[in-house]
Amino acid sequence: MKVRVTREGVFNTIGVGLLVLCFVVALARVMFRAQRESDPGLVTLRFAHWQLEGGVRDAMDVLSREYEQLRAAEGVRVRVEQMAVPERVYPNWVITQLVGGTEPDLIQLGMGTSDERIARYFEPLTRLVDEPNAFNRGTPLEGRRWRETFIDGLESPLSYNPALLEYYGIPLSLHTIRIFYNVPLYRKIAGETPTPTDYNQFLQLCRRVREYGEANRRALVPVAGSKYNAPYLMGALYGSQTQRLMLESDRAHQLRTDDSIRGLAYLDGRWDFDHPAVRSGLALMREVAREMQPGFLQVAREDATVQFVQGRSLMIATGSWDASSFRVQADFEIGVFELPLPTREHPVYGQFVLGPVSEAGTGTGLTFGLTRNSANREEAIRFLQYLGSLPASRRFAEVSGWLPAVVGVDLPPQVRPFQPLTDGYPPGFNIATPATLEAMRAYDRHFYLLLQGADASAFVEAMKRDYPGAVLQDLWASDRGRLRAVQRNDTTAAALSQIGRASRDAEHERKQAELTESQFGLELGIEQARWRLEQLGHPPARP
Amino acid sequence: MFLSRNHSQSRRRARLWWIVCAWACAGSLVSAHGSGPTSAREAWELASQLRVEEAHRWFAAAVETGQESAREVRFGKAATLLTLQPKTEANLREAERLLAEIAAFRPADDLAVEAALLHARIPHYHCLVPDRAEALRRYEAVREQFAGNPLAELAAPRIALLRIFGPGPDEAKRAVLEELEGWAEGLTDPVARREFERVLGEGWLTVFRDDVRALPHFVKMCELGVVRRPARLDLFLRTAEMARASGQQEVARDFYARFLEGSARDNRARLVRDRLAEAGVSVPAAGEGER
Numbered sequence: 001m002k003v004r005v006t007r008e009g010v011f012n013t014i015g016v017g018l019l020v021l022c023f024v025v026a027l028a029r030v031m032f033r034a035q036r037e038s039d040p041g042l043v044t045l046r047f048a049h050w051q052l053e054g055g056v057r058d059a060m061d062v063l064s065r066e067y068e069q070l071r072a073a074e075g076v077r078v079r080v081e082q083m084a085v086p087e088r089v090y091p092n093w094v095i096t097q098l099v100g101g102t103e104p105d106l107i108q109l110g111m112g113t114s115d116e117r118i119a120r121y122f123e124p125l126t127r128l129v130d131e132p133n134a135f136n137r138g139t140p141l142e143g144r145r146w147r148e149t150f151i152d153g154l155e156s157p158l159s160y161n162p163a164l165l166e167y168y169g170i171p172l173s174l175h176t177i178r179i180f181y182n183v184p185l186y187r188k189i190a191g192e193t194p195t196p197t198d199y200n201q202f203l204q205l206c207r208r209v210r211e212y213g214e215a216n217r218r219a220l221v222p223v224a225g226s227k228y229n230a231p232y233l234m235g236a237l238y239g240s241q242t243q244r245l246m247l248e249s250d251r252a253h254q255l256r257t258d259d260s261i262r263g264l265a266y267l268d269g270r271w272d273f274d275h276p277a278v279r280s281g282l283a284l285m286r287e288v289a290r291e292m293q294p295g296f297l298q299v300a301r302e303d304a305t306v307q308f309v310q311g312r313s314l315m316i317a318t319g320s321w322d323a324s325s326f327r328v329q330a331d332f333e334i335g336v337f338e339l340p341l342p343t344r345e346h347p348v349y350g351q352f353v354l355g356p357v358s359e360a361g362t363g364t365g366l367t368f369g370l371t372r373n374s375a376n377r378e379e380a381i382r383f384l385q386y387l388g389s390l391p392a393s394r395r396f397a398e399v400s401g402w403l404p405a406v407v408g409v410d411l412p413p414q415v416r417p418f419q420p421l422t423d424g425y426p427p428g429f430n431i432a433t434p435a436t437l438e439a440m441r442a443y444d445r446h447f448y449l450l451l452q453g454a455d456a457s458a459f460v461e462a463m464k465r466d467y468p469g470a471v472l473q474d475l476w477a478s479d480r481g482r483l484r485a486v487q488r489n490d491t492t493a494a495a496l497s498q499i500g501r502a503s504r505d506a507e508h509e510r511k512q513a514e515l516t517e518s519q520f521g522l523e524l525g526i527e528q529a530r531w532r533l534e535q536l537g538h539p540p541a542r543p
Numbered sequence: 544m545f546l547s548r549n550h551s552q553s554r555r556r557a558r559l560w561w562i563v564c565a566w567a568c569a570g571s572l573v574s575a576h577g578s579g580p581t582s583a584r585e586a587w588e589l590a591s592q593l594r595v596e597e598a599h600r601w602f603a604a605a606v607e608t609g610q611e612s613a614r615e616v617r618f619g620k621a622a623t624l625l626t627l628q629p630k631t632e633a634n635l636r637e638a639e640r641l642l643a644e645i646a647a648f649r650p651a652d653d654l655a656v657e658a659a660l661l662h663a664r665i666p667h668y669h670c671l672v673p674d675r676a677e678a679l680r681r682y683e684a685v686r687e688q689f690a691g692n693p694l695a696e697l698a699a700p701r702i703a704l705l706r707i708f709g710p711g712p713d714e715a716k717r718a719v720l721e722e723l724e725g726w727a728e729g730l731t732d733p734v735a736r737r738e739f740e741r742v743l744g745e746g747w748l749t750v751f752r753d754d755v756r757a758l759p760h761f762v763k764m765c766e767l768g769v770v771r772r773p774a775r776l777d778l779f780l781r782t783a784e785m786a787r788a789s790g791q792q793e794v795a796r797d798f799y800a801r802f803l804e805g806s807a808r809d810n811r812a813r814l815v816r817d818r819l820a821e822a823g824v825s826v827p828a829a830g831e832g833e834r
Contacts, residue, residue, distance in 0.1 A: 119592040152808060155773060164592060251752060253784035254777060255811045358810035426810045486668050487626055488593065490661065494622035495590035495598070497657060498615065502584055511591075513734070513770045520700060520738040521774070523668075527708035528749050534710075 041077050043379045046104035048083040048097075050090040050111065051366060055324025057084050059400035066395065067386050071379075078379060087111070098371070105380035106368045113369070115163045123370040124166035126507065128381065129154060135389030140408055146388065150405050156363035162518060163485065163492075165511040170388040171364030171405040172396060175319045176418050177232045179340065180326055183333035185314055188212070195337040199237070199284075199349065202340035206291040209314050224313035225292030226304035233317035233339065234285045235430050236357070240341040241281035242428025243354035245271055257429045259436050260478055260529060263471040267536050273460040273467070277352040277428075282456040284342070284349060289451050297448060305329070320418035324401040327414075336417035358424030364405040431463070437477065438470035472538055475529065482526050489519045583615055590623055599623035614648065617641050618658055625661070625669055632671070639665050656694040659685045663698065667705070679705045696735035699726060700742045707746040716750050727763075737767040754788045761785060762794070765801075776805055780815065787818065796824055 051057070064080035071078040083104055085093050091112030097103040098112075098121045107113070113122075129147035136142050136149060147154040150171060154160055159169040181195070189205075189212045196202040206222035213220030223233070246257045249265040257265075265271055271278060293299070293307070308316040309330040317339065326334050341357065342349035368387065374380045386392050393404035398412050403419070411419060432439035442463060450459035496512045533539070580586040580601045590598035602619035621641035624634045642665075645658035663681030666674035682698040682705070689695035706719045723743060730736040744760030747753045761782040769775040783798035799815050803826070806812040819826045 116593050119594060153772070252748065253754075253781045253788070255780060255784065255814055355813070358813060360808050360810045360812065422807075423813055424810065425813055483668060490664055490668070491595055491622050491626040492591050492593070494618070494657065494661060495587045498587045498619070499584065499591060501653070510770070516734055516738075517770050517774065520741065523701070523704060524742065524745055527704050528745060531708040531749065 043076065043078045043376050044081065045078060045106070045376055045380055045383055046081045046083055047106035047108075047368060047383075048085055048094070048104045049108035049366065049368075050085055050087040051108070051321075052084055052086060053321055053325045054328035055400045056366075056402065057082065059396050059398075059402075062399050063387060063392055063395060066392075067383055070386070071382075076379075078383075080383065101373060103371045103373060105371060105374040105376060106384060107371060109158045109169045109367045109369045110365070115161065118161060118168055118369065119164055121372055122168050123372050123374070123377070124164070124168060125170065125370065125384075126167045128385075129167045129170075133385050133389055135386050135391065139390040141390050141406075146385070149390070149407055150364065150388070151407055152364045152405070154364075156365075156367070158367040159364065162514075163488065165514050168369045169367035170369075170384050172366040172368070172387060172393070173400075173402045173405055174362050174364045174420070175321050175403065176359050176362060176420050177236065177317065177319050177339060178336045178418060179233070179315050179317050179338070180308070180323070181315045181335050181337070182308070182311055182313075182330070183335045185311060185332070186335065189314065195335065196340045197338070199340050199342040199346060203287070203291075205314075219312060221293040221307070221313040222291040222315060223288070224304040224307040224316040225289070225296030226299040226301050227297050228301035229304050229316055229318050230289070230292060230296055232319070234288060236339045236341060236427075237284040237288055238281035239357070239428040239430055241277050241284060241349060241352040242271075242430075243357075243425060244352050244428075245275065245277040246426070246428045247354070256426050259433055260475060260525070262429045263436070263439070263475050264529065264532050264536075266471055267468065267475075267538070268532070273463050279456065279460075280349055280352055281428075282450060282459065286450060286456060297451075320403060320415075323414070323418070327401065338417075338421070352428075354425040354428075356421060356424040357427045358422060359420035360422040360424075362420045366402075366405075431467075432470075436471075436474040438473040439467065442466040442470040472533075475533065479526060479529060482522050482529075486519065486522050486526065489515060489522070493519060583612070583619060586619060590619070595623050595626050596628075599627050614645055614654055618645050618654060621645070621658070622661065625665070630669075635665055635669055638669075651689055651692070653692070653694055656685065656689045656692050659689065660694070660697060663701070667701070675705055675709055679709075693732035693735070696730050696732040697738075699730060699735055700738040703739060703742040703746070707742065707750065713750065716746075720746050720750075720756075733767050737764050737769075740764045740767070748785075754785045758782070758785045758789055758791070758794070765798070772805060776802055776809060780811065783815070783818075792822055796822060799824075 047060075049056075049060070060082050064082060067080055068078050081104075094103075094107060094112035095117070097107075098117060103121065107122075109118070109122075130145055132143050133141070133146040133149065136144070136146075141149045147159075147167065150159070151174060152159070152171070154167055154169075154171075156171065159171055160167050186195070189208050193205075196205050209220055209222040212218075247255065249261065249270045250257065252261070254261075273279075289296075293313070296304070304316060305322070305325070307313050309326060311332065323334070323336070342353055344350045344353050344355060346353070368384060370377070370380055370384060387396075388406065390406055390408060393406035394409050396402070397404040397409055397415050401412075401414050403411070403415055432443040434440060446459055446462040446466070449462055450456055452458060493512075493515055496508065496515060500508050500512060579597055580589055583602075583605070586598040586601040586605075589595075589601075599620065602616050602623055605616040606613075606620050618641070621638040624638040624641075627634055639662065642658045642662040646655050646662055648655045659681070663678055663685060665678075666681065667678035679702060682701045685695050685698040686702065703723050706723070707716060711719075720743060723739075723746075727736065727739060727743070730739055740760040740763045744757045744764065747757035747760070761778065765778055765782055769778050779798045779802040783795045783802060786792070786794035786798060796819065799819050802809075802815055803812060803819075806815070816826045
C-alpha cells in the first residue's frame, strides 16, 4: 500500500508531535514537582514578581541559593523557586492564584493587590517589623527594629497600608531617574569633556552629537525618546520651572504640592497656561523634544531601548531599573549622569528655579508580602527576613545593579550614580500626573501640538479649553475616593472600638489612634475641598 | 441519528454543567463555612480588616438567633450595613433604625454614644444625598445628651466642620469660629481636643487666610501630639511657616528645628535650612541621610 505524503500531512504530524512533546514535558514537570513537594524533608518556598529586567532575576537566584545553603548548614533542606511573571499579565495572574488558593508563599505587591485582597490574602507583618531582624546579627544594624533598617522606615504605601493600619510588605529596592549614555560614543564626540551638570551643557552636548552625526553621515540622535522615556526628562525639566510657582500657590504652608492643591490653585487662578513659569516650562519641553528622534511620541519603550543599545542615540532618560538590562543588551560601556536641569544662574530659565531637586523622599519598591495560605509560613518569614537583611541587600545590589532598600549598604560602583540626591529642594508641579486621569487625558490628547509651530500657543489654547473641565472631574474623583475611605473607616473604627472594649493592648491602641487621626484628616480634606469648589462657583456634583 | 447524537451530547453537556455548578456551590459553601467567624470578636476582627461581608453575615445571623450580647451584635450589623456592597437605601435605613435603638439605651453607656455618633454619620457621609443640617442636628444631640462622656466629645470637631465649611457668608463664619473657640477648653478628651483645634486652625486658614488666628490652634495640636511621623512632620512645618508669616520668629525657629530633627528623608529639609539661615540661625549642613 502506498501512503501519499502531503505537505499538509507533514505539518500536521509535526504539530501533533510538538503538542505531544509539550504535554509530556509539562506532565513530567508536574509529576516531578509533586514528587518533590511530597518529600517531607524538603521545604519548597516560592516567590513571584514581575521584574524581568536583566540582573534582577540573577540576583534573586543568587539570594535563593545562598539562603538554601544557609539553611542546609543548619540542617534544614529548603528549596526556593522564583516565579518571574511578565508585567502585562501579572495582575490577572496574581488574582487567579489568590482566588484559586494556589498562590506562592511570597508575592510582589503593587499590581493586582488591592486593599481588600491584601486584607484577605496577606499576613500582616507589623509585629515582625517591630522586632530586630536576626539576619542583621553581627552587622551595624544588629538590635535595631527591622523597620528602622529600611531607608524609608517602611513608610511607603506598599509596605505600610494606611487603610489596614498594618505593615504588609518588605521592600528590596528603590529607583531614581537618570540619563544613561554610550561611553565610547561620548568620548568620540566630546573627548574628555565631563558629562553635563546643567541644562546648557546638555544642550551643547546635543548640538555636538548632531554635528558628529552629520560629519560622519550617521543617523545619530542625541536622546532616544519614546512615549515611555520622554516624559521622565520633559517632566523633570517642566517641574524645574514650577518650583517657585509651587511655593507661591501654597496657601496651606506645606511647602509642597499635590494633585488637589494644584487643581484648586488652577481653578483659583493662582496659575494658568499664560503664567511665565508655565510658558517657560513648556518652552523647555519643546527644546528638549527637538533632541529626540522625530515621531518619538509614537515609539514604544522597547524601540527606544533598541535605538540606544544599537548606538543610534547617545543618551536615554529612564529609571535605574533599566541599568542592568542595558548592561546586558549593549556591547559598549554605559555611563550615567543626573538629569541636566537648569540652575538658578541660567539667564532665561533660572528665575523660576529654586535649586536642584531633592530625591530624599523616593519611595521603596520590589516589595514582597507574605500570603496567608503559605504552607511554610515560618520558613517564608525567615526567607523574607533574609531578603530584607543587610548582608542580603549588599549581595542584591552587587548582582542586580539596583539600589538596595536597606540602610548602611556600601554601594557597588555601578550603583553609586543612582544614589538619591538628598540635598535639594522639592520639585515643582507638572500639568498632570497618572492619578489625575482626566487632566492626563487632556495633556496626552494635545501634547503633539506642543511640538508643532513656532511656540506653545496651539497647545496652550487647546489646554485652556479642556483643562478646567478635566481638573474639576479629577477633583470630584478625588472627593469620591476620600468619601469611600471615610465610609470604610467608619466600619473599621466601630470594629476597633469593640475589639478594644474586650481587650486592649499597645498595638490596638496604635491602630485606633492612627485611624482616628487619618479619618479626621480625610473628613477635613473633603469639607475644605468642597467649600473651596463652592466658593469658586463649582457646587458639589455628587454622582 | 444525527439528531439523537446531538441530543445525547447536549444531555451529557447539561449533566456536566450541573456537576460543575454543584461542585462550585459546594466549594463556596465549604469555603464560606471554613473561613467564617464563630464569635462576635472574630466578626469584629474581620470587619476591622475590610472583610465586611463575612462579618456582616455573622452579625445578621446572630441578630436572628439572639446569640451573644444583643446590643453588640445589633451594633455590628448596623456598622457593617454601612459599608456592605452594594450600598442600598434599605441597608442605610436599617442601620439607622438599629443605631437609633442602641443609642436610646439608658443608662447611657459607651456603646450608646458610639451608636449615636455613627447615627449622625449616616446623613453626613453615607447617604447618597448628604443632609448636612440633619447631620449637624444629630451631632449636637450627641454632645448634649451624653455631656461628660469623653467619647461624645468626638462630635465637637464634626460640628465645627459642618458649621465652618457649611454655607453662609464669611462674616457669619468669623462669628462661628469665635464662638467655637470658646468650646475648646471644655473638651477633656485629648483626641477630640486635638481634632477640634485642627478644624479651627484650618478654618481660619482656609476661610480667612488668617495665619495669626490659625497659629495658636496649630501650636496646641503640636502640644497634644500626632501619631504618624509624616503627619507630625507636616504639622511642625506648617506651624513654623505660619509663625514665620505672622512675624513670630521664635516660634518659627522652634518648629523648624523640630521638623529638621525628623526630616532626613524629607525633600523640604533644605528649604527649611535656608529659612533658618535667612533668620540668622546656624544650622548643621545637610547629611547624606542614612544610606
